[in-house]
Amino acid sequence: MIRFYDFAPLDGITKAVYRRVWARCFGGADRCFIPYFSPTKEHLLTNRERVELLPENNPDMVLVPQVMTNRAPELLWAAETVRELGYRELNLNAGCPSGTVTAKGKGAGLLARPETLDALLDGACGKLCLPLSVKARVGFSDPEEFPRLLEIFNRYPLQSLILHARVRKDKYSGPLCYDAFACALRESRNPVSYNGDLRTTGEVSAFAERFPGAERVMIGRGAVADPALFRKLKGGPPATREELRRFTAALFDAYTRFYDGQTGLAARRMREVWFYLIHLFDNARRLNKDMRRFRTATEYRAIEDAIFTELPLRTDSNGDLI
Ligand SMILES: Cc1cc2nc3c(=O)[nH]c(=O)nc-3n(C[C@H](O)[C@H](O)[C@H](O)COP(=O)(O)O)c2cc1C
Incomplete structure (x- = not known):
């Protein structure tokens, strides 16, 4: 049974202005994920990033900020920074498919280099000042890579492992890899959340029937298309x-x-x-x-x-x- 519903980060859309108005008019998600920020070695937040993260710009919601990095010092700094702003969790982006991001070994690029992913988590977990969740894909080129990636994730205590059920080249369309998600549900030591192509209450019900052990889903585009979707998923009425x-x-x-x-x-x-x-x-x-x-x-x-x-x-x- 699905018990937790998260609003996915959609850079350029679900930024602070959108989230504020949406939460006032509809709401219904248990948490909203903030689109990523990318720390540099200077460890400074830009003005834009600060505006996005400031609690006064994000009332009436439980929010989780997301960071994009492949280096432990930046991950630790990001955790300190968001904790000082009052957040209780940090999310690591290990799924962004953009070529400029993956070329730097960030986002989904972390999945192409399992040793870097392992070193990043090893260097940060244990020193982090707040719980970390990871938003990843089921592989970089092939879902066959997933068991090896899961082995790495299983070495670390994560708040949750959120999986977009595609590999990097399929970006946000193309075949969904349900087998890899099923493997995660069976074998992950961390709570697992599903992400990908859930658009209606009917699709969420069908998903829950297919995966009776799943408790968490994250929805992005479907919730922008139907701003009342989370409300409906909790038994409320459709948008008028x-x-x-x-x-x-x-x-x-x-x-x-x-x-x-x-x-x-x-x-x-x-x-x-x-x-x-x-x-x-x-x-x-x-x-x-x-x-x-x-x-x-x-x-x-x-x-x-x-x-x-x-x-x-x-x-x-x-x-x-x-
Ligand atoms: C325009 C756009 C911006 C996105 N920005 C982010 C982002 O900042 N961080 C992230 O982890 N995923 C990002 N994603 C991926 C979404 O969070 C989500 O994984 C994807 O849309 C698939 O879920 P859905 O089918 O429910 O929309 C973005 C996707 C789109 C289409």
Whole structure:
């Protein structure tokens, strides 16, 4: 039975502004993961990173910050830094598939070099001032690599091992490797959480039936497409049209404030949210195209208004999302 629901980190989308408005309008996730920050050897937070992490910018939520590094001193510094800000857990990114990240041996690049992963965890675990969880994939090139990786993870006490059930080259689409996840459920010494392509309450139920031993899932794109998804998973109602209208209006206002009144920049951020949210509406092809092409905030507002006025609202997001 699934008992814990986490909102995945989505860099560029689920940042502080989005999380704040979403938590006020919908909420329902047990925890939200903050998109990663990458410490340098100077051990300084940039202003942007500080804004993202400051507790006053993140009210009403249980949050877990995420760090991207392959060096123990930076991992230890990141833990100290987030603990001072009041956090109770740090998450290590071992799954980012971007070429520039993996080329530096970070993100999913850690999975291609199991010795580095082992050295990183060995150098940090035991000295960390707060619990560490890891968000990883089931392999770098091949899910056959997973047992070797699990052997390493099993040497260290982790708050949880969150697995995106794909290898690096498949990024966020392509075949899901359920066998590797099943292996993790059977053999992990640490609690395991599943991540990948859960979009509706029906899909989560089917997942829970397939893996009766699973207790934790992390959901990303599905929750941006349907902001009421976590609420529904806990027995609550689907989003109404009015709620969604209030949500997108509040989000646009919050982005406008964030960008000191520049509504064009706010509208561009809304486009990224609508990239997913449009899947909660039927017959959206034409307006979706418009949403991808608008130039001004006024055009954006008109398209959004047409979506809310003209398109049928679905109870669940559609299957084209991923
Ligand atoms: C736009 C975008 C940004 C992402 N940013 C991060 C990130 O900062 N850290 C991370 O661990 N994963 C990141 N991910 C991966 C997601 O957390 C998640 O693993 C992925 O979307 C698959 O889950 P889903 O099918 O529920 O969306 C990102 C994914 C996307 C699409």
